[in-house]
Amino acid sequence: MTPDIVRYGELRPCKTAFIDAHTPGSDQKENFTIIGGGVSESPDQHVHIAKPHGFNIGAAGQPPKCRNSLHSHRTAEVFFVLSGRWRFFWGRWGNAGEVVLEEGDIFNIPTGIFRGFENIGTDYGMIMAILGGDDAGGGVIWAPQVIEDARDHGLVLGENGKLYDTKKGQSLPEGVAPMPLLTDEELTTFPEPTTRDVVPHYVARYWDMVALADRKPVKVIGENGMLRDKPGFEVDLVTRGSASEAMHSHDRPSVLMPVKGHWRVFWDGGEAVLAPGDTMSVPAGLDHGAVPSMTGEAALYHVIGTDDPAGKTWTPE
Structure with missing residues (x-):
């Protein structure tokens, strides 16, 4: 028995991992799946260590002013800042609350809320992620406006959880419908906690x-x-x-x-x-x-x- 090691310099990024890969402001981010299957919606995502651990390890690398769009997970999502300065925000429109994290800080984001993040530093930054479960909750739940914006820029998410790029001539396979938007009734089940509600209980400096x-x-x-x-x-x-x-x-x-x-x-x-x-x-x-x-x-x-x-x-x- 010997450990498996993934070196920082050997990480293989995916720039087409999620539905906002073409959306201006989010189109420069890089996603990494280090341990486990992750939640990527693209077959281009490389998995470094596939064997199950009971959780997934991933990372996001982004240049300054690049953001990750509002989404939610069914299991835990924990981030710690490896490099840079990051603003995390949450809520249906991303304005319910926010917190800025520095290197080493960790954020155990409450499940069931829409969350996003952006690099507000002056250089390329990296955050490391821990996702609960071997299947990471079965995928990503996107805020409706994220799906609509992506469609305007050529990316369509199928109800099978896979992305199709109309700019490359791709279309939904026969029998596969687009991922349905959350209804107004469904959106009411996503809480809108304030910064005061979240930071004392979910952020460690x-x-x-x-x-x-x-x-x-x-x-x-x-x-x-x-x-x-x-x-x-x-x-x-x-x-x-x-x-x-x-x-x-x-x-x-x-x-x-x-x-x-x-x-x-x-x-x-x-x-x-x-x-x-x-x-x-x-x-x-x-x-x-x-x-x-x-x-x-x-x-x-x-x-x-x-x-x-x-x-x-x-x-x-």
Whole structure:
């Protein structure tokens, strides 16, 4: 058993992954599927590690002023900022609330709301994503205006969840209807929480997590985490102060994702150095450990599945 490693420099982007790939303002984004099948609507999307983990790992890379259109998922969607400065917004029209995230910050977006995001930095930025479930909830639910705008720019989404590009002469296959727009009645089921409703319970700031992880890893997302939730996986942050040479293993695959510094990961028979943007899948039952390999700031996210269903975000009593 040896880990699978996807290097940042080896990531293969897809520029036609979703329905807004031709829509001005969204047509320069790059999507990455690192672990699991993801939710791409395009056959062009490359999957780096296909084996199931109980969750999916992906990423979005965007130049400044590029945005991802309003959509929703049936399972959890968690982002942490790898590079750049990002504005997240939500609601039917994207004006119910918003928050700006810096490098290392993490956002456990409530399920059942429309959300979008844009790079408001001055350079190309990257956000890493964790999606609940092996099938990531069965796809993306788009706000009606996104589907209408896409159609005006040549992309049609079929009810089978696949994209067809009329600019390339493609059309819906016989027997496949366009993806229906949500009705007014259906749209009433999507909440419109304010910034005050969301940020205190779903956003964790990098430096707050670092302060709490000075002696042992801090549980960021979990039943007893900083962000109390049970989305089918847990997320911890490990820092230089809380890293240990002790070997350990898990009964299911886990994932290591550095956000700051270089990390030496070692296991029986091998070792590797991970840098920010790299993703390592550690097999179940493999004894391993991870420590910073250089001086300076160091932090990494650790993700592992749980037995909780990958459904609607759990709200504590």
